[in-house]
Amino acid sequence: MLINMNIKLTVSSSPHVHTPMTTRGIMRDVLIALMPAVLAGICFFGARAALLCAVSTGAAVFFEWGFRKLIGRKNTISDLSAAVTGLLIALNVPPTLPVWMIIIADFIAIVVAKQFFGGIGENFVNPAIAARIILMTSFPKEMNAFIEPVDAMTTATPLALAGTDAAPSLWQLLIGYHGGTIGEVCALALILGGVYLLVRRVIRWIIPVCFIGTVAAVMFFADGCSLYSAAYQVLSGGLILGAVFMATDYSTSPVTTWGKVIYAIGCGLITCLIRLFGSLAEGVSFSIIIMNILTPHIEKLTMPVVFGADEKGRKAKEGSL
Amino acid sequence: MDIAKGLHSPLRKFRGGVPADHQKNAADIPLQSIPVPGTVAIALSQSIGAPCSPLVAVGDHVYAGQKIGDSDKTISAPVHASVSGKVIAVGEIVLSNGIKCQGITIESDGKREDCPDISPPVIESLEDFLNAVRESGLVGMGGAGFPTHAKLRSALKSEPAVDTLIINAAECEPYICVDNRECMEYPQNIINGIRALVQWIGFKQVIIGVEDNKPKGLERLLNCLGEECNADMDIKVSSLHSRYPQGAEKMMIYVTTGRIVPIGKLPSDVGCVVMNVETCSVIGRYLRTGRPVISRSITVDGDAIDGPYNLRVPIGTSIQDIIDYCGGFTEPPYKIILGGPMMGLALSDTTAPICKQNNAILAFRQTSISRLVKWDCIRCGRCVEACPMGLVPEKLERYARYRNVEKLKELNVMACMECGSCAFHCPGNRSLVQYMKMGKQLIREEAQKNVN
Incomplete structure (x- = not known):
C-alpha cells in the first residue's frame, strides 16, 4: 500500500472547524469600544486624562506580566485582558487623581483581584470594580475631586447635584459636559461603544438593557412618574459605563440566559437603593460587586434544562402517543 | 390514508x-464509481456489536457480494467481499480510528465479478x-x-x-x-x-x-x-x-x-x-x-485535494487509493478528516480501509483549519448558548479536569452527543469535546469499578 512518508498529519479531537472569534479578538473589540469614551475624556479633561489612561493600561499589563513571571506561569498579557482592566480603571477615576494612586489601583486589580484567584476567568469579582472600590474607600477625597470639563473648575458629580439648581441638563449629560470620572461623563460615547460590542457579538443585550432598564423604571416611579428623573439617573454617574463594560464581564457574570437577567435586575435594584437611600451618591460599583459575588448562586438556580430531562419532555412523550 | x-x-x-x-x-x-482497487481490506468488525468470524481462508477465490464474515450474535451484521479475487490474508488490520481488528484482505482480479448466488x-x-x-x-x-x-x-x-x-x-x-x-x-x-x-x-x-x-x-x-x-x-x-x-x-x-x-x-x-x-x-x-452492502458513497473535498468528488467506492478500499484516484494532494495536507469537520476523525495516516459507515474524506491545508493558540476559559457562556442538549460545557470541562464524577453525573455529561457546537463557538479554542468524552469515560469507569 502506498504511504506518502513526507506528509505529517495533525491529529486532534473534533470539531475541526471553529468560529473566527478568539479571546484576544474579544478583548481587542472591548478596547476599540472604549475608544470613544477615552477620546471624549481626553477632549473634556485634557492631557491629564490621557496620562492616566496610558499609565494605568501600562501598569496593569506590567503587573500581569510581572506576577505571572514571578509565579512561573504562562504569560497571559497577549490576551489583552489586562490592558482592558487597566484602561477601565483609568476611565473610573477623576482626571485629577494622583498617578501613584492609579498604579496602586492597577496592582489591586491585577494582582489581588485577578491573579491571586488564578488569573483570567477565575476571578470572582470584576478587577476594575474592586480597584475602584478600594480607591473610593481609601482615598475618598481624591476620588471625589471632580472638575468641570475644559475650565477645570471644582464641581460635584451630577448625582450629587440632582435636584439642585446646579444640576446639568440632560443634553449636557448626554454629551458629557459635566463633572465625573474620565470615562463616565460622555453617555453618547459609551452608548456608541456598547452598540459596537453588540454588533460584534461580544456582549449580549440582556445585561445592559436589564440593568439600565431597572434603574430607569425604579427612578421613574420613585420620583412620581418622572421621565426626567429616569433619564437623569440613567445618564449620570457610572451607570452606562458599568452596565455596558463592567457588569458584562464574562468571568463574573452568569453564563446562563436567565441568570444574566436576574443578575442585571439585581444590579439595577441595588444601584437604585444606594442612590435613593444610601449615603453615597453613586451605587453602580457596589451593586456590580455584590452581584458578582452572587453569580455562582444565580448560575446554580438558572441551570438550563437538559433536553429530554424536563416535565415537558415526559409530557411530549405521553401526549403524542 | x-x-x-x-x-x-x-x-x-x-x-x-x-x-x-x-x-x-x-x-x-454526480456520483462516479472508482476503478476496482488492487486490494481491499474488509474489516470483520464494521458495526457496533459483535465482530464477525471469517467464512473464507487464505487462497480462496471470492466473488463480489459473497458473504465472507458472519456472526451468530443479534447485534452484528455480516460482511461481504466487495471485489472478486483471491483472499491473500485473514488477520489483523488497523482501522481508521487506530483500533486493530480482524480483517480479510482480498487481491482483486480487477473484474468485480458478481457472486452467482445473488438474487x-x-x-x-x-x-x-x-x-x-x-x-x-x-x-x-x-x-x-x-x-x-x-x-x-x-x-x-x-x-x-x-x-x-x-x-x-x-x-x-x-x-x-x-x-x-x-x-x-x-x-x-x-x-x-x-x-x-x-x-x-x-x-x-x-x-x-x-x-x-x-x-x-x-x-x-x-x-x-x-x-x-x-x-x-x-x-x-x-x-x-x-x-x-x-x-x-x-x-x-x-x-x-x-x-x-x-x-x-x-x-x-x-x-x-x-x-x-x-x-x-x-x-x-x-x-x-439482492446485492448486499459492498460499496458506499463518499464525498472527497477540502482545499488540499483536487475536487470535489462524490465517489462510489468498494468497502475496504484504502483511503490512499481514493486520494490517488482524485489525483493526490494539491498541497501537503495539514489534517485529513474521515467524516465531517464537526464530528469526523482526524487521521494519522491514509492506509486504513473504508468501512460501511464512513461518508467523507476531507483534506485541509493548515491555514484553512488550524487554530493553534489555546486560551484560558473566560466563562463567556458561548458554549452554554451553543449546546443543543442544554448542557453547561464550561462547568463540565472543569469537572472533567478535576475528575469529579459526582458533579459530572449531576450535570448530565452522559447526555452529551459530542456534536462539537460548544467547541466550535469557544473563543478560547478549548478542547471541550475531548473533555466531554473524558467525563463520560470517567463515569463509565466508575460504574465498572462498582460492578467489580
Missing part, C-alpha cells in the same frame, strides 16, 4: 447549534424482511454503524409500538453531499425502502427530513413522490432549517414531530425510528436486486 405530497416546514427549532456555513461544494457533482430475496413475512435486512449487511450508514436489523428488531419490541419513520437526509455536517446525491440519483430506491419499512414494520407516518440548503434534492424527492400516485403512505418531505446539528437524531425527532427523547432513552421510546437516507435506499435496492 391521504397522500401528503406537499413540502412541509416545521416551525420548531432546536436550541443552540452552529449557524450554517455548509460548504456543499459537491452538491451538484432478490423472497419476502413473505416480517421475519423474512428482518432476515433480508440482516443478510444485506446493512448498518447505519450515516455514521453510527449500528446494525439496521437489530435496530428494527428493538424498535418492534418497544411499547407502545413505533408509529413514525424519519428518513434522515438532513446532512448537516459541512462539505458532505452523499445523502444529497442519494436523493438526486436514487429516489426510487429510497421510496422502495420506505414502502418496505411501512409494510413490514407498520409505520403510520413517514417524514423525510432534508435541510433547506439542498433545494434540488428536496425537489427531486417531491417529484418522485408525486409520480407515486398509487402510494398509500403518508409521506411528508420536510424542509428543515439549515443549522448544525439538525441531523442529530434527537434534534431531528423534535423538529419534525415535536417529541422529545428523554435522556438515556431511544427514539423508539417516543415511537420513532430515525434512519439515514442511504441506509433506507440500500433496503430498497437490496429487495430489488
Whole structure:
C-alpha cells in the first residue's frame, strides 16, 4: 500500500472547524469600544486624562506580566485582558487623581483581584470594580475631586447635584459636559461603544438593557412618574459605563440566559437603593460587586434544562402517543 | 390514508447549534464509481456489536457480494467481499480510528465479478424482511454503524409500538453531499425502502427530513413522490432549517414531530425510528436486486485535494487509493478528516480501509483549519448558548479536569452527543469535546469499578 512518508498529519479531537472569534479578538473589540469614551475624556479633561489612561493600561499589563513571571506561569498579557482592566480603571477615576494612586489601583486589580484567584476567568469579582472600590474607600477625597470639563473648575458629580439648581441638563449629560470620572461623563460615547460590542457579538443585550432598564423604571416611579428623573439617573454617574463594560464581564457574570437577567435586575435594584437611600451618591460599583459575588448562586438556580430531562419532555412523550 | 405530497416546514427549532456555513461544494457533482482497487481490506468488525468470524481462508477465490464474515450474535451484521479475487490474508488490520481488528484482505482480479448466488430475496413475512435486512449487511450508514436489523428488531419490541419513520437526509455536517446525491440519483430506491419499512414494520407516518440548503434534492424527492400516485403512505418531505446539528437524531425527532427523547432513552421510546437516507435506499435496492452492502458513497473535498468528488467506492478500499484516484494532494495536507469537520476523525495516516459507515474524506491545508493558540476559559457562556442538549460545557470541562464524577453525573455529561457546537463557538479554542468524552469515560469507569 502506498504511504506518502513526507506528509505529517495533525491529529486532534473534533470539531475541526471553529468560529473566527478568539479571546484576544474579544478583548481587542472591548478596547476599540472604549475608544470613544477615552477620546471624549481626553477632549473634556485634557492631557491629564490621557496620562492616566496610558499609565494605568501600562501598569496593569506590567503587573500581569510581572506576577505571572514571578509565579512561573504562562504569560497571559497577549490576551489583552489586562490592558482592558487597566484602561477601565483609568476611565473610573477623576482626571485629577494622583498617578501613584492609579498604579496602586492597577496592582489591586491585577494582582489581588485577578491573579491571586488564578488569573483570567477565575476571578470572582470584576478587577476594575474592586480597584475602584478600594480607591473610593481609601482615598475618598481624591476620588471625589471632580472638575468641570475644559475650565477645570471644582464641581460635584451630577448625582450629587440632582435636584439642585446646579444640576446639568440632560443634553449636557448626554454629551458629557459635566463633572465625573474620565470615562463616565460622555453617555453618547459609551452608548456608541456598547452598540459596537453588540454588533460584534461580544456582549449580549440582556445585561445592559436589564440593568439600565431597572434603574430607569425604579427612578421613574420613585420620583412620581418622572421621565426626567429616569433619564437623569440613567445618564449620570457610572451607570452606562458599568452596565455596558463592567457588569458584562464574562468571568463574573452568569453564563446562563436567565441568570444574566436576574443578575442585571439585581444590579439595577441595588444601584437604585444606594442612590435613593444610601449615603453615597453613586451605587453602580457596589451593586456590580455584590452581584458578582452572587453569580455562582444565580448560575446554580438558572441551570438550563437538559433536553429530554424536563416535565415537558415526559409530557411530549405521553401526549403524542 | 391521504397522500401528503406537499413540502412541509416545521416551525420548531432546536436550541443552540452552529449557524450554517455548509460548504456543499459537491452538491451538484454526480456520483462516479472508482476503478476496482488492487486490494481491499474488509474489516470483520464494521458495526457496533459483535465482530464477525471469517467464512473464507487464505487462497480462496471470492466473488463480489459473497458473504465472507458472519456472526451468530443479534447485534452484528455480516460482511461481504466487495471485489472478486483471491483472499491473500485473514488477520489483523488497523482501522481508521487506530483500533486493530480482524480483517480479510482480498487481491482483486480487477473484474468485480458478481457472486452467482445473488438474487432478490423472497419476502413473505416480517421475519423474512428482518432476515433480508440482516443478510444485506446493512448498518447505519450515516455514521453510527449500528446494525439496521437489530435496530428494527428493538424498535418492534418497544411499547407502545413505533408509529413514525424519519428518513434522515438532513446532512448537516459541512462539505458532505452523499445523502444529497442519494436523493438526486436514487429516489426510487429510497421510496422502495420506505414502502418496505411501512409494510413490514407498520409505520403510520413517514417524514423525510432534508435541510433547506439542498433545494434540488428536496425537489427531486417531491417529484418522485408525486409520480407515486398509487402510494398509500403518508409521506411528508420536510424542509428543515439549515443549522448544525439538525441531523442529530434527537434534534431531528423534535423538529419534525415535536417529541422529545428523554435522556438515556431511544427514539423508539417516543415511537420513532430515525434512519439515514442511504441506509433506507440500500433496503430498497437490496429487495430489488439482492446485492448486499459492498460499496458506499463518499464525498472527497477540502482545499488540499483536487475536487470535489462524490465517489462510489468498494468497502475496504484504502483511503490512499481514493486520494490517488482524485489525483493526490494539491498541497501537503495539514489534517485529513474521515467524516465531517464537526464530528469526523482526524487521521494519522491514509492506509486504513473504508468501512460501511464512513461518508467523507476531507483534506485541509493548515491555514484553512488550524487554530493553534489555546486560551484560558473566560466563562463567556458561548458554549452554554451553543449546546443543543442544554448542557453547561464550561462547568463540565472543569469537572472533567478535576475528575469529579459526582458533579459530572449531576450535570448530565452522559447526555452529551459530542456534536462539537460548544467547541466550535469557544473563543478560547478549548478542547471541550475531548473533555466531554473524558467525563463520560470517567463515569463509565466508575460504574465498572462498582460492578467489580
